Amino acid sequence: MSRFLQLHLLTFFPPANMNRDDTGRPKTAIVGGAPRLRLSSQALKRAWRTSPIFATALAGHMGQRTQRMGEVVRDHLLAGGMVAEAAIAAARDIAGVFGKIKDAKDKEPTRIEQLAFIAPEERTAALALADRLLAGEKLDAKAAGLLRTADTAADIALFGRMLAADPDYNREAAAQVAHAITTHRVTVEDDYYTAVDDLKTSAEDAGAGFLGEAAFGSGVFYLYLCVDRALLLKNLGGDAALAATAVGALVEAAATAAPRGKQNSFAAHGRAEYLLAERGDQQPRTLAGAFARPVTGEDLMAQSITALTKFRCALKDAYGPGSDDDRIMHVGAKGSLADVIAFCRD
Template identity: 65%
Template sequence: MSRFLQLHLLTFYPPSNVNRDDSGNPKTATVGGVTRLRISSQALKRAWRTSGVFSSALDGHMGQRTTRLGGEVLAHLLENKVDEKKAVSIAREIAGVYGKVKGEKDEHPTRTEQLVFVSPSEREAAFEVADRLAAGEKIDLKKEQDALLHRADSAADIALFGRMLASAPAFNREAAVQVAHAITTHRVTVEDDYYTAIDDLKDDAEDAGAGFLGEAGFGSGVFYLYLSINRDLLKKNLGGESETGVAEAALGALAEAAMTVSPSGKQNSYAALARAGYALVEKGNAQPRTLAGAFARPVGGADLMAESIKALKDFRAELTRVYGAGADETCELALGDKKSATLADIVTFCRT
């Protein structure tokens, strides 16, 4: 089986603001001396991980990134009639295995200071250890770390995107998937949307003014997105779960989500629910490489998608000429080409 899987996607977003900066405008980057729209890899991964695609394909194998595991342990103990003071103490002990716990006088004393990625089996293990402590068993939680933390192997999203535990670095997971920031293949201008809201109960005789005035930035363009997946590392991260098809399901879900799921920013205002217009998926053992260099010089013309596809193919061909083939197998989808692959074909190609 080929070690690396690479996805190169071109997706058109209509006027929208799916990923905002601190001022509320679309995120941008200067590439090739001109401004491009940008969607951060963090926004993309969050959208994919919380999508229906992931939840249906990986039911029972999804972790939770939260500060509230201790709160769940507390609720579990209280439900089992454990004294509240004792339950809080136990919940704080358990949460402390995963990260630094907030102060005892804090409004939420069982929460951790930082978000922690926890697998379903780790959550159940936390409940089990909490029950043992509540029953009076003397437990050295440092020695119980293996029981509480090694079970991340059941969570596909942790295996894909990795996790960092500052309090227990031995249980970190290196991400099997590298996701680039998506950028437009061409120059863009961020535009301002001036809008008003009218008070429905205001009498026309009062005044003609609006009840609210505001501005919001937006932009549009063809985005290039690149993903590189180390399939060997994914299976290693999943441990024995790879034997049950979780790794294959995770790869299929990732490909489908990357091609069909958009970040949620300002979607109620713009409905920018996009689908990839072009996808090139590669398998092989050669060192992965992005094709973003195809757009170091911004493309132009009336058909930005067609020009972007051409630039990507030309750049890839030149890389192949100079460095040799970057993949052993490929699968290609292009809207408008009746002979191209479908989404189902891409998902199957990624899974096998």
């Protein structure tokens, strides 16, 4: 099995604001001295992980990122007949395994301070420990072995986790995801819009009931991600079939799912027009350098594909092949997403 799987995608998105900064404007970056639109890796991974693609393909093999595991345990104990005060104390003890517990006087005393990524096996183990407490056993949650170093949570295996309370159970992400950037210069524009009061009569003033502004931008985005398939397999405890399913779901989601910001206003549901998948043991490398100089012209997608192909060939000439094998999907020209997914799963 080749260790690394690298994906390079070019996707056009029409006017949109899928990933906003602290002022509500589309995220940007200066690359090669030119302003570009940007989709953060965090936003992309969140979109993929919560997509119907992941939910369907990886049902039963998804973790939960939450502060509220203690509430789940508390409610389980209460349903089992434990008195409220004891249930809260026990839930705090169990939840404390996953992170620093909030103060007992807090309005939510069973929550932890941080979001913790919890695998299905860990949730099951926590509830099983609660059942033992209901049966009258005296247990120490810290010594109960709730945490796992490998499990069947495919999203944790792909994207990793950090447990500040117990770093020994941190999980190194098998997938590295870059911020997506436009291949060309982009100017963020502003939409001035109004809303009219439906019950306003013609006898009243003709003014709008609401005025607002919304920023947006459009362009061809380059996205790069790399999967360490050996690490993915290790994170999943050696389950090769699940690892293949996780890779297939990741490829499909990367090509078809986008961040959901302002989608009701823009419906910017893009699909990758060009997708290059590479397998090999060679040191991974991004092809973002193809766009250090922003592409120009009337057909930005075609120019982007040309620049990507040219830069890849230049790297091959200088450093040798960047992979052992590859597959390409180019909408209207060659290949299909199904072909690429099958190649990546193999």
